[in-house]
Amino acid sequence: MEHIEFRILGPLEILVGGAPIRVGGPKERALLTLLALDTGEILSPDRLIEGLWGEAPPASAMKTLQTYVAHLRRALEQGAPGARPRILTRARGYLLDAPSEDIDAGRFERLVAEGRLALGERRYQAASNVLRQALSLWRGSALADLDADGAAQAEIARLDEERLRALEARIDADLGCGAHADVVPELQRLVAVHPLRETLRAQLMLALYRSGRQAEALDAYQRARALLVQELGIEPGPTLRRLEEQILRQDSALDRNAEPADVHSTPGAEELLQTAHVALARYDWRGAHDALTRADATRPLDPEHLERLAEAAWWGGRGEDCIAARERAYAGYFEQGDVSGSARAAIGLAEDHFHMGAFAVCRGWIGRAERLLQGVGQTVEYGHLLRVKTTIAFDLDGNTDLALDLAAETLAIGLAVGERDLQVIALQDKGRILVNLGSLAEGMSLIDEAMAATVGDELGPYATGVAYCNTIITCESLADYNRAGEWTEAMLRWCERHARSGFPGVCRVFQAEILRLRGRWRDAEETARRAAAELEHVVPFYAGEAWYEVGETRRRIGDLAAAEEAFRRAHALGREPSPGLALLRLAQGDVDAAFSLIRETVQQQAEHSLNRMRNLPAQVEIALAAGDLGVAHSSLDEMLETSARFGSSVMAAACAQAEGAIRLVEAAPLEAAERVREAVRLWRKAELPYEVACAQLLLARSYRDAGDRERATLEENAARASYDALGAAADLR
Template identity: 40%
Template structure:
């Protein structure tokens, strides 16, 4: 008698993996089942498609749902086939940006549902029709359709349909100018999502829409808050697609708040995660990356990022226009910005930012045009009173007045306060430059100098090299300016992985640690006759009269922390950079490339390391380390650095 070995089915394992949200295992097991010749039923193919989506496999998601669609058609199950068609519409439109194919799948779904008894898919189709009407200028017809979809969802006790419909309705209420009602609905739906009342798919979509709603109306604080909550939810669910979307929004918030190194990392990671998954969001990630590089003075890097945005099918404005402005091409910049404004699908914050950039471009050659553009920006701010929009409008109008020789102190001071309330240091510094010009028109040279000094210090701290040079030129041109150049050695230090450490320790313990760290380091600065120039977060910038003193202080800092670690079990790990150069004294601070070169050199170091430029090491008489040439961000020429031994 012959025995035939029977291979056990992998489908039970695949279904179990799916149910426990082990998406990668579910995809692998379902695919092994297909390769083994098992006949997957429609629901299994749908699960494979959804699991593929959650791990960022767009092609696998499309293939599985197309298979499921065909399987249901063979079986004559029109309702389930329509459900797959609706999912395929979503994937083609939102994943590939292919609206034509997406509309085709939507039409298939509508035909399949015709004549069937009421089901949730009818509600999803009505929801889609409502959104289409609202986004094509027919909100009066579209908004009531949402209520029909909601009635179906409530009648059928389908919380996902209800939540997804309310989520889209909230977006259209906000765009219709009913912001208070719309955002109340956003928060209500999100509460249901994070409270576990919805399935993973609906939860992800609802959270993504909430982030976009707050960001699109220029409420960056709200966008950042929901992005963090969504990221934590994704981590719990082992979901890899939506974190990329959250990264885009986090990068935007970090850029606004001046954390450009972290913002650049987030934007780059988001672009890489999403480029083969959600093309439109990948383009937004690269747009963020380009704007960060532009502010750092890396024009080739910015241009490369903007070209990538364009290749992904998105207009790279206002970044491309700002790059052309920086290159001295205002008319070309204005043409591109005006074309971008023809896009009827621009959300509020996108339109506002393009308008503000257009005001800047037009002010150099078309005063009347810039005034008209500023009026449109003021209308947006009046109908949607978010602080960022109001600040943009006030600054745009102030810049026009100053360019025309009229003081605009009141408007610019108000804009300054709004940007400060948003914790936006770059925007604060930009506004200070305009405010200084207004003070000059009033004859207040000292007030102008104070604003320019503050702007220069902020730009220095951020690493905005082009802005530093621009402001230094303005300071040099002030009446009675006699900038005093002096030689200093600059030391920059910060705690390595401070964000992770703060999260691990908690707010109260982290604050105690920072107080100890700051006091201990300040004691060493005093011993080595250092002058504290700036202190932001966990970082210090200190000036010394000699490179020998600066390097001696740097090594003493590392030895002190190592001893505390040895004797008490813990001390934060820091990195230190030292550079010597000429600088211009400005109040309590210094201006000049050497100031932020020290910070760039410190960024090269790892935990417990001290790096110094060859210039500083040579002045201190240290030659034992082999120098290496490195490229510092924002600087065209390489700088030679050495590692300083301190153990």
């Protein structure tokens, strides 16, 4: 896939694989510039409208904005075929999904920071090279496609100031290299353009003095003083006055010394650490990772900051960087004899490897943490160790009894030590285990309580993500999409309060499924593709889940080739590709392959399990197409038992539709119609438009076989209207 680069330090340019593409008219270019300026952030329609039209927008501004967004998406899709969507729609606005390194302004800021760091360490040649590279990114005036007198005026001024300060820093670096004679002509031109800027005046004086032109250096001071007095009525600042005195007495401090060897600069490292702390506080994982990595290059990080680097790397999708940083933290704590720190790092490594699917390594780190904490009693670290062991027992080993005991013990420790994250996650673990054991009401009550604490800002970011993801996983297994949708909306509001651009990683996978089920297929695919990109090197299995969602969306649209490719990628990452792939084969007319796939998938899952329940409706549909009523009936029987056990209305809808389909094949159209009407009612109650349309089409067939053409036509027309609204392909109808 070719790289996409956005350039806003001058007229807008979009490069795909190094070649420019067209992006529309002036307003569309201005819109993309606004989005690129705050990449990754949600910009409200009001803010974008103000940026495009100022304080007097046209009455049609909202509709026109939506048109511009559509045009930009089309231009990017045509210019970069196959690339993931970059302009995303969110609940309260739009965002450009591109890392800061893909925006020239973002690269400029990073390079300037690196150049300033090198300058502070007196590595003058390195500083000069990096700062020249940064300045070379400019191709004209900043944000040239925006009105310089409009809403972007302050941002344009900021970028212009940053450019000038970077230029001053580069000249400082050149002076440090001994290139004083070379910079004199450049400084003379700059002083003429910026006559009141004292930094440039001071640099010109120093360059002239070092070039053996002492009289001209003093004359430059007098001309600067005369201008300041005449224009502003003030004397030069202390820097210029002190420099004049040093020149008059030929102070040896002004001589250019040989460049010293590279040394660590504590102030530079401390400044970067402070930047990282600010970034972490607002969940700016990319900014935190960048600052901590550069601080580490300046001076090796201590174990505590290595843990923070690991956290930023994990959220930023850098799994290997996360593990490397946490391994260094473990080694640092262990060398210091810090048992709590060593155990905490070991537990973090166990979780990291669990997410990566390296379960043997995960268990190894659990064993190491257990040995370190042996005999220490009830501590926060021991509580988190028990929490990881709960996850292993429940999610990996399927030992629900042990998992329930561990969750209860974790909760008790969380309460004893006053650790809120531990309390809430243990509460939720207990809830999801109870749900699995069939205690639906009690379990979901605990899960809802935990989620209320989550959106109420009681938890840190990791615990927040765990709580949301586990809630949606449980709702998904129960087909309780209404509850999942409600908590997803609540989490969207949480994200916006914290200036988050969306759900991190795994959470985004489940958001994509909710969007698909609600009929928002374009948004669902955008979200799933983004999740897949984020997760492939952190939690590969869930990257597979994301690709499975892409496949399900493409299958419904009718793009069967793209759906098959998505299912293939899901399978490569460890996600079982059925029932989606089996239903795809059915749509392609290969009933034998479909039947073989779905039966193999169902046979691999435990009877009456929630995971198996998700595959049984597809097995009924494919078995009927294959003419195997026996498999269809046995599948329905198991569906009815599972539905009765968990009491899910969506499961009941699937059962009613499956039973109706069987009755229709058995030439009992009136009985079929009765069951399918119930399915339509339940699907509609659950707000699942595609499922409603599929059931309506089955109901139309039932009425037609019963000789009721009037009702058959009504249901068929309603189904086709829904398919058209959703964008479902004709060959799926």
